[in-house]
Amino acid sequence: MSRVLVVEDDRAILRGLELNLEMEGYRVLRAEDGETGYALLKKQRPDLVILDIMLPKMSGFEFCRRARAESIGVPILMLTARGEEADRVRGLDTGADDYVTKPFSVAELMARVRALLRRVERPAVHGLIDELRFDDVEIDFRKCEARKGGVALELTRKEFGLLRLLASREGEVLTRDELLDQVWGYDSCPTSRTVDNHVAQLRAKLEGTPCEPRHLVTVHGTGYKWLR
Numbered sequence: 001m002s003r004v005l006v007v008e009d010d011r012a013i014l015r016g017l018e019l020n021l022e023m024e025g026y027r028v029l030r031a032e033d034g035e036t037g038y039a040l041l042k043k044q045r046p047d048l049v050i051l052d053i054m055l056p057k058m059s060g061f062e063f064c065r066r067a068r069a070e071s072i073g074v075p076i077l078m079l080t081a082r083g084e085e086a087d088r089v090r091g092l093d094t095g096a097d098d099y100v101t102k103p104f105s106v107a108e109l110m111a112r113v114r115a116l117l118r119r120v121e122r123p124a125v126h127g128l129i130d131e132l133r134f135d136d137v138e139i140d141f142r143k144c145e146a147r148k149g150g151v152a153l154e155l156t157r158k159e160f161g162l163l164r165l166l167a168s169r170e171g172e173v174l175t176r177d178e179l180l181d182q183v184w185g186y187d188s189c190p191t192s193r194t195v196d197n198h199v200a201q202l203r204a205k206l207e208g209t210p211c212e213p214r215h216l217v218t219v220h221g222t223g224y225k226w227l228r
Contacts, residue, residue, distance in 0.1 A: 005029040005046040007037030034058025068095035071144035075116040166226040175223040
C-alpha cells in the first residue's frame with residue numbers, strides 16, 4: 001500500500017484529500033504546517049507528497065528545497081493558486097514534480113497521483129551511469145551528490161535525471177521528446193521549453209562558460225547531446 005503525505009493547512013481541504021486518497025486505497029499521513037510535514041517526510045519516507053505552497057512555519061517552496069538538498073527523491077505534487085504561474089514555475093524549479101491548481105478536480109488530482117507513483121515504479125532505463133567526472137566536476141547519481149571544485153552543488157532531482165541520461169548516452173543526440181519521456185514522463189504535462197530551461201540551469205552550474213557550452217551541446221532543431 002503506497003503512503004501519501006498531505007501537507008495542507010486548510011482543514012477542509014486536508015480532510016477531503018485524506019478521504020479521497022483512502023478511498024483509492026492509499027495510506028495517508030497528514031500535517032497542517034511545513035515543519036511537521038517535513039519531520040514526517042524524514043521519519044516516515046512516504047511514497048508521494050501532496051504539498052500546499054502557503055503553509056505556516058515552513059513554506060512549500062522551502063520544503064521542496066530542503067528535501068532535494070538532502071537528496072530526498074520522493075515525488076512532490078504541489079497545490080498552487082489558480083493563475084499563479086510564477087508559483088508553479090518556482091515550485092518546479094525548487095524540486096516539485098507536478099502541480100495542481102486550486103480549486104482542483106479530485107479526479108484530476110487522483111490521476112496525477114497515480115501517474116507520479118507509476119513513474120516511481122517504472123523500471124529504470126538500462127545502461128545509466130552511476131558517476132560522472134569531467135573538468136573539476138564530480139557527480140554521484142546514486143547519492144544525488146554533485147561537487148564543482150570541491151564545493152557542493154545543489155541540483156534538483158530533474159537536473160540529476162536529465163544530466164544522467166545525456167551523459168549515459170555520450171555523443172548521441174537526444175530529442176526534446178525523448179528527454180521529456182524518459183526524465184519527466186508525459187503524464188506530468190511538461191513542454192519542450194521545460195527541457196530548455198533545465199539545460200540552461202545545468203550549464204550555469206556546471207559549465208566553465210555557460211554561454212559557450214563544451215559539454216551540454218545544443219543540436220539545433222533536434223535536441224541536445226553530451227560531450228566529454
